[in-house]
Amino acid sequence: MTEESKKYAYFLGCITPNRYPGIEAATKTILKEFGIETEEMMGASCCPAPGVFGSFDMNTWLPVAARNLAIAEEMDLEIVVTCNGCYGSLQEADHLLRANPKLKEKTNKILGEFGREFKGTTKVNHSLVVLHDVIGLDRLKEKITKPMDDVNVAVHYGCHFLKPREVRGHGSSEDTYILEDLAQITGAKTPEYKDKLMCCGAGGGNRTADAVQSLEWMRQKLVxxxxxxxxxxxxxxxxxxxxxxxxxxxMEKAFGIFLNFPILFFTQFLGLAMGLSVKELGLDAQVTTMPDKLLK
Known part of the structure; x- marks a missing residue:
């Protein structure tokens, strides 16, 4: 998408609107600051989840994802997402359907029963890439009014943003740079840490199947x-x-440990550096609280 393209179809997914609307608010606010509008995808469903769903029942997963892609195509807009799972499902479904005509035909036969068709005319964009590549670091840096010069930021990519790298197209999944770039334009430092590329602990159904193990993975990463x-x-x-x-x-209930280590979606962090308030960014509705160091 070129800089002149000013509107995206916003695929909200499940977690953002239902549990963390601050992610939506922060992302929309920053995009709008640079003249980029978003339009909600009316009738969109769950992406659906790439690991739990896609790994076990591709024949159902793919038509559901293709239906979401078709909605954006009907809007004549590219998609923007704020969830790696949604990114993984929708981008991979788009990739599979474009690469396999027989699979596309089979999927469209199912979609046709509901008056829809996958044509392959949209593109799935992560909001992180829109900020980094479309808006650009120089323009973002111009909007920083509260530098984070004395802040050390741990960057966490998650599982589905970087891999498979041939499909995602963000370079090496081991030598990362996009989140680091966005943090560093605020003046923050991004130290390397042992479990930087480790899963958050929730992926692949682990959060539901083995909650204690899921929390232990998370504890190790945060520590x-x-x-x-x-x-x-x-x-x-x-x-x-x-x-x-x-x-x-x-984790406090399971292990008796409460770290209160601040967690921010990347647009929430940029929002603080751009002078937006905790309330505007939805950070007041989280479990973890923001220290004075981030609110100066």
């Missing part, structure tokens, strides 16, 4: 960030946000 002096963690995934924020309350 490894704290040990190198990080003040907060930023990420690009609504589902990771649920695990990393709400999970700290669950």
């Amino acid at each position: 490894s960030a704290i040990e190198v002096g990080c003040d907060c963690m930023i990420h690009p995934c609504a589902f990771c946000h649920l695990q990393l924020d709400r999970g700290q309350e669950e």
Whole structure:
């Protein structure tokens, strides 16, 4: 999408509108600051989840994802997402259907029963990439009014943003740069930490199937960030946000430990650096609280 394209179909997914509307508010506010509008995809369903759903029943997963893509095509807009799971499902479904004519024909036969068709005319964009590549670092930096010069940020990518790298198209899944770039334009530092590329602990149904193990993975990740002096963690995934924020309350019940390590969606972090309030960014509705260091 070019800079002149000013509107996206916003695929909200499940977690953002139902559990963390602050992610939606922060993202829409920042996009609008740069002249980019979003339009909701009326009638869209769950993406559906790439791991739990897509891994077990592709024959159902793919038509559901294709239906969502078809809605955006009918709007004549590209899609923007704020969840890695949604990104993974929709982008991979688009990739599979474009690459396999027989699969496309089979899927469209199902969609045709509901008056829809996948044509392959939309594109799935992560909001992180829209800010980094479409708006650009220089324009974003011009809007920073509250520099984060003394803040150390742990970046967390999650599982579905970087991999499979041939489909995602963001370069190496080991040598990362996009979140680091966005944090650093605020003046923040992004120290390396041991479990930087580790899952948040919730993926693949683990949060539901084995809650204690899921929380232990999360605990290890957060502690490894704290040990190198990080003040907060930023990420690009609504589902990771649920695990990393709400999970700290669950971890207190399970292990008797409450870290209160601040968790921010990347647009919430940028929003603070741009002078937006905790309330405007929905940070007042989270389990973890923001320290004065982030609110100066």
